[in-house]
Amino acid sequence: MACFFRDPDRDVPQDPDLVVSPADGRVMIAGPSDRRWSPPGEWKQITIFLSPLDVHINRTPVAGRVTRIDYRPGKFLPAYNEGSNDNELNEVWIDYNGRTVVFRQVVGLLARRIVCRVQEGQMLERGQRVGLMKFGSRMDVFLPKDATLLVSVGDRVAGGETVLATLRSAGAR
Numbered sequence: 001m002a003c004f005f006r007d008p009d010r011d012v013p014q015d016p017d018l019v020v021s022p023a024d025g026r027v028m029i030a031g032p033s034d035r036r037w038s039p040p041g042e043w044k045q046i047t048i049f050l051s052p053l054d055v056h057i058n059r060t061p062v063a064g065r066v067t068r069i070d071y072r073p074g075k076f077l078p079a080y081n082e083g084s085n086d087n088e089l090n091e092v093w094i095d096y097n098g099r100t101v102v103f104r105q106v107v108g109l110l111a112r113r114i115v116c117r118v119q120e121g122q123m124l125e126r127g128q129r130v131g132l133m134k135f136g137s138r139m140d141v142f143l144p145k146d147a148t149l150l151v152s153v154g155d156r157v158a159g160g161e162t163v164l165a166t167l168r169s170a171g172a173r
Helices: 082-086
Strands: 018-022 025-032 045-052 057-059 066-071 088-094 099-107 113-116 129-133 139-142 164-168
Touching: 025 139, 045 164, 066 113, 088 113, 099 113, 099 129
Parallel strands: none
Antiparallel strands: 018 164, 025 045, 045 139, 057 129, 066 088, 088 099, 099 139, 113 129
């Protein structure tokens, strides 16, 4: 139980165009999003499954201003299968230099509580701690469709350190 709440320091990459992993775990999805389960619009999606042995502190994948936080109550199905798209979740929308990035905390079979420690309007630094999901869960990241994904299904990632993708700010496109 003590391992679950560990919170190691991480070396966050400094390049502003990098999107870092918001959680430790294994990549389950890396590619176009499924419109049935994603926020409205066209996105690239990276989904990370966190086992009960992974660090469960969540971090922001990009720097920017929190523009919206949406909490949705739901089920508590295993976070590694498609049915978990109906699970309890919390979405954080970030304006990254004119681009929208969404990350979603999704609870699972054992995880029964989402902790989100950010508020709308708050400015975040890439890799900043933003909350946690208590016991086994999933993290979804939705990026604009022109993002370049740098991870594949099956890769292990570390929150705040592993680069998931590159994404240019609105003025650099």
